[in-house]
Structures are given as C-alpha cells and as structure tokens.
Amino acid sequence: MQAKPVTSTLRYPRLAALAFLLAVTFVTLAATLGILWLFVPEVAARTVEQGLQLALGLAEVVQSAVSWLGSVL
DSSP: OOOOOOOOOOOOOHHHHHHHHHHHHHHHHHHHHHHHHHHOOHHHHHHHHHHHHHHHHHHHHHHHHHHHHHHHH
C-alpha cells in the first residue's frame, strides 16, 4: 500500500505563511516593548515616539509619491 502525498488545503499557502510570520513578528515586538515599558519606561516612550515619527515620515513620502504619480498621469 502506497502512502498518499500530503497536499495543502489552503488556497494560497505562501500568503498564509507570510501572514503567520508577520503576526509572530508583531506579537514578539509588542511583547518586547511591553517588557521594556515595565523596566525602562523612558526608553520605551522614546522608542514609541521614534516609531511614530518614522511612520509619519513614511506616510509623507508615500503621499508625495502618489501626488507626483497623479501629476504625471
């Protein structure tokens, strides 16, 4: 008797794997920040502030790129 090959029932297994890895990364970062906040709140606050500044800067870059693309098209 020959064994059946194992096949995935997921429609997009690579996308599911990517989503899982992103979720694990997010949970790990959140746990690290939480522990940091417990023991060194000043550093954690500075880290959050720098993260927000980075996100806002990235949003500005994306907004200007979309604006430029709209003017070109």
